[in-house]
Amino acid sequence: MLKLRGGYNMKIEGRPGGFLDKASLPETLYLPIVSRSFNFSQICTSHGQCVVAGDILAKDPDNYDIPLLSPCSGQVDLESTTGHVVLRELSGEEAGGQVNYDDAEHAHKMGSADFEQHKLLNLGAWEYVKDAYTGQTPDPLSTPQAVIVSTIRLEPFLVRGDVLLEACLQQFTRGLEHLQSLLEYQPIYLVLPKIKTDISVKIKEHIRGYAWVKTVEVPMKYPYDNFAILARHLGFKRADGSVWSLNADGVLAVDAVLTSSKPCVEKVISVAGPGAKHPLHLRLTAGYPIAEIRKRYAQKHAVAVDGGVLTGQLLTDDTKGIPAGCKGITFVPERQSREFLAFVRPGFDRQSYSGCFMSSLRGLFAERLTNSVRGEVRPCVSCNFCEDVCPAGIIPHRLHKLIYQDDIDEIERSRIDLCIECGLCSFVCPSKIELMHEFQEAKEAITKEKAAAAKKREKEQAAETE
Ligand code: SF4
Ligand code: SF4
Known part of the structure; x- marks a missing residue:
């Protein structure tokens, strides 16, 4: 048994049940070129071309040429929607694919494990x-x-x-x-x-x-x-x-x-969250129109998030279809008005890690979250909740203070690299400090600084040898 530390289970309304639905083929698919995991910048198809399921539409050159596959037969439109490969005149014909993987000779030449790994790619x-x-x-x-x-x-x-x-x-x-x-x-x-x-x-x-x-x-x-x-x-x-x-x-x-x-073109995603009409699992293909999902499964006035509620990213109107690598769409109701005198309410319907609301007398219940932050950002009150829940064994509130002081060396010594970006520290923080985002930005800045320093060293060494 592994001995794990930290962690926290939040009870929130809107988890998907065991039901698995299949989305029917839409009129148009919008395949985003950039997703959270990939950037399919190398387009391998042309405007007006007819493709079949499994044809390679684009590749991510920085990720071993991971392909963006055509989910079905259709005609490529590269002009109407910025940032997307659009497919129209769709039909769910049998998969084709540009590579013949039944070629035994090919497998023999490459070695069987390498051949299979190529095939997976x-x-x-x-x-x-x-x-x-x-x-x-x-x-x-x-x-x-x-x-x-x-x-x-x-x-x-x-x-x-x-x-x-x-x-x-x-x-x-x-x-x-x-x-x-x-x-x-x-x-x-x-x-x-x-x-x-x-x-x-x-x-x-x-x-x-x-x-x-x-x-x-x-x-x-x-x-x-x-x-x-x-x-x-x-x-x-x-x-x-x-x-x-x-x-x-x-x-x-x-x-x-x-x-x-x-070709593997279908996936199952969750369509869930407190802003979903009926949280469920849905079988569909990448590029499925988000507007369609919103119309069928989301409540009015809900924001859509690509991923879960703690680590997901807000989907803007610029993203028209389900991105490659998407695991779920979470809908969160948008708060339309301010809660009147919210700070004097006893909070029978709210939960917090501190258990300070009257809800702690209620026993377990699933809270209905909205996108409201419920209060204002304030300085760290040294409650230690973030340290309690952190599964990485680091001290988030200490890192927060070091980031504020811009003390990069000490931030590194405090092992920011161990942060797994789970978002729990931000979730439990009563001061509403966006700790996880601060750590993501700090890690990025450290990586950039190190890369710049390495480049500078390289240049100096090259100048010395000349
Ligand atoms: S986001 Fe990082 S610092 Fe915060 S709880 Fe998770 S692992 Fe710890
Ligand atoms: S949870 Fe927030 S307020 Fe509490 S110690 Fe951590 S950063 Fe400070």
Whole structure:
């Protein structure tokens, strides 16, 4: 059993239930060129071209040429919507694809594991694989120290692993076998909930006899499913190479590609949050119009977030379709008016980490969040709540003060690099300080500063040798 620290479970209304719906083919798909994980800047198609499912529309040159695949047949429009590859005249014909992966000779020349990794990349499954520490796409032709597969997702309101696996356990275990075939002797860690659930019992039955799968049981507390935290606690060192990490949907994608050589163009996302009409899971393709999702599933006056409520990013009107790598859309009601004399209310309907509202007498209940901050940002009151919940073992309020003083050396010594950007410190802070965003910006500034210093050193060395 891993000994994990910090963490916090917030009860919030709007979690998706076990229902899985399928979105019908829309009239138009809008595939964003830039998503949170990828920048498909190399366009591989032309305006007016007819494509079929699996054709490569664009590639991300900074991420091992991860492709943006055409989800179905249609005609490409590169002119009408800035920042998107638009597909019109859609039809759900059989997948085609630009690469012939049934070519046995090709496989023989490349070596079987390399060939399969190429296949995962070109048929859309590699976008599900991330390095546990950096969250970046690992080199598809590398060998990791280990693989961590999680069957749980603890951030509200993302896709639940059990919903995906309920009907696909066989495909999941076959996907694990495929993953194992890409490795030499490295272990696969399978993350399961510590509590006994129907699906965890079934998974254990299915993997009985798989000596190369080690199970890791974690308490159902956010963010104990975080891959960086898990890799650290399993004893893997960042300097020793990548640790591949993927969720249940990634294993199913690996299976779909390596079992049937078909492009992986469908995904399941959650459409949830307190601003959703009926929180649910939805099977669709990248590029599905967000306006359509909003019309069918969101309440009036709700903002849309790409991802969960703690680490997601606000979707602006510039993004017209579901981005590649999207795990869920969270709708949060927009507060239309100020709460009158909110500060004198006893708060029977509110929760806080401090338990200071009257709601603490009510027992467990799911709160209905809105996008209101409920109060004003004020200085740190040294309550230590952020330190309590931080799963990385760092001291967020100390980092906050060092950032305020612009003391970069001390910020680094305080191990800002260990921050996994889970957002819990910001969530529990009674002073409403945007701690996580401060740390993201500080980490970025440190990386830039280091890169600039390295460049300067290089120049000086070059000048000396001349
Ligand atoms: S965002 Fe970083 S500092 Fe804040 S709780 Fe999470 S790991 Fe700790
Ligand atoms: S939770 Fe906020 S107010 Fe409390 S110590 Fe941390 S930064 Fe300061």
